[in-house]
Amino acid sequence: MTKKPASSALSERKRGEGAKLVYDILRDDILGLVLPPGSPIDEIQLAERLSMSRTPIREALVRLAGEGLVTTLPNRSTVVSNIDVLNLHTFFDALTLMYRVTTRLAAEYRSASDLEIIRARQAEFAAAVDAQDALAMIATNREFHAAIAEAGRNPYYTGLFCRLLDEGRRILRIYYSSYNDRLPQRFVDEHEDIIGAIEARDIATADRLAKQHADQIVLQIQQMFSRDRRQQISL
Helix, strand or coil, X not given: CCCCCHHHHXXXXXXXHHHHHHXXXXXXXXXXXXXXXXXXXXXXXXXXXXXXXXXXXXXXXHHHHHCCCEEECCCCCEEEXXXXXXXXXXXXXXXXXXXXXXXXXXXXXXXXHHHHHHHHHHHHHHHHHHHCCHHHHHHHHHHHHHHHHHHCCCHHHHHHHHHHHHHCHXXXXXXXXXXXXXXXXXXXXXXHHHHHHHHCCCHHHHHHHHHHHHHHHHHHHHHHHHCCCCCCCCC
């Protein structure tokens, strides 16, 4: 059997994995606010940095655009999408409603296997909190609530909720940064309480806990945006 040259194998790896590599790098930089809203994405610079053609970079940008993380301008340049601060209240309205609806339905329709999945996602979230890994907290929090939505047996609610969770990832990053990525243990405990209500099929309690969970996130973010950070300069 003839062994392929290393350069050929590397070329095949890049063709198969290049777009994912670019996607992962840019997504982490965008979600981590290393690339803040409005930052330009330079395809040529990225190609040189990663030693690959622009084709996988463009494929990654298409995927990121589909997730609302980047925007292609009329001149065909690409920038990191802005966070629509003026309309955050409408986002929070929808997010809070989906927290409540999906958690209520999970309490009503969950199965034993659903609970196993939800607990596994909770263990991953708790580990990310313990490690103070913000990007892992964002990802595992998303999967925890997506698992709850799946347990509710309504794919339309699940789809909408997952879309909201994905769109809110940068907002969640700001939320975690307000605690310097040292998320208080009570937020892990809140997840545990929600699981308990779902397990007990206590729909009213599940609804109440889900609303409280959403409310404290919204309040913390609103307080961050309203904080007066002006410098007091004597003239």
